[in-house]
Amino acid sequence: MTGAARVVCSPVGGTVTALADVPDPVFSQAMVGPGIAVEPRDGHADAVSPIDGTLTTVHAHAFVVAGDDGAAVLVHLGIDTVKQQGEGFTLHVVKGERVRAGQPVVGWDPAAVRAAGYAPIVPVIALDAQQEALRAAETGTEVAVGDELLTWND
Amino acid sequence: MADERPGQILAALGGADNVVEIEGCITRLRCELEDGSVVDEAALKQAGAHGxxxxxxxxxxxxxxxxxxxxxxxQDLL
Structure with missing residues (x-):
């Protein structure tokens, strides 16, 4: 894509939080790409796709959506939640499926994740992007699910 | 095209005999090893590991x- 910026929507509703505050070095040190995080609101909800594209990776607790231009966004529902082995997560999609921004991908409850001893924060990563290419919503502000969270220029 | 990374990473983890379990998780390999001290971090980075x-x-x-x-x-190499 040239010229226009990609818009990355928030997969969950909650409070915009700096990636540096995520308790996992893979995300806080931007090892797989820059981005932003959202501290989700409690209560059962669907996490949605942040962009139009194809689901290239799907786990119960995390997924990657690649746009037609190859730009891919990683959404990780909580930290170390792989250890929950899918419990409490309800997948609405399969790998390879095409999704639209805002389409429900996984149902979950951040309060249940916290009760199980994990941080429910949701890193949203622009894979292999340059930090300068991203503009993120201001930390500390509230976003609703589907609100603009990042813009990503090349 | 053959990808050399799996073999290089396995070697840097101390080889198949040292691996108890290995699992992919979106961006990382979670490896449970017999002996964590033999891991060659430099070789892992050379094989493309970010961290x-x-x-x-x-x-x-x-x-x-x-x-x-x-x-x-x-897994196929184990």
């Missing part, structure tokens, strides 16, 4: 979004 986190016998190798595919390839 390595060690906690005793559990080693996480951050390889990026191809982690799931690399983990499957390493």
């Amino acid at each position: 390595v986190m060690k906690s005793g016998a559990v080693v996480q190798v951050v390889v990026g979004p191809e982690a799931d595919a690399i983990a499957e390839d390493i």
Whole structure:
């Protein structure tokens, strides 16, 4: 894509939080790409796709959506939640499926994740992007699910 | 085209005999090893790892979004 910026929507509703505050070095040190995080609101909800594209990776607790231009966004529902082995997560999609921004991908409850001893924060990563290419919503502000969270220029 | 990374990563983890379990998780390989002390971090980075986190016998190798595919390839080598 040239010229226009990609818009990355928030997969969950909650409070915009700096990636540096995520308790996992893979995300806080931007090892797989820059981005932003959202501290989700409690209560059962669907996490949605942040962009139009194809689901290239799907786990119960995390997924990657690649746009037609190859730009891919990683959404990780909580930290170390792989250890929950899918419990409490309800997948609405399969790998390879095409999704639209805002389409429900996984149902979950951040309060249940916290009760199980994990941080429910949701890193949203622009894979292999340059930090300068991203503009993120201001930390500390509230976003609703589907609100603009990042813009990503090349 | 053959990808050399799975073999290089496995060697840097101390070889198949040292691997108890290996699992891909979106961006990283979660490896449970017999002996975490033999891990060659420099070789892992040379094989393309963005980062390595060690906690005793559990080693996480951050390889990026191809982690799931690399983990499957390493499974095939075990």
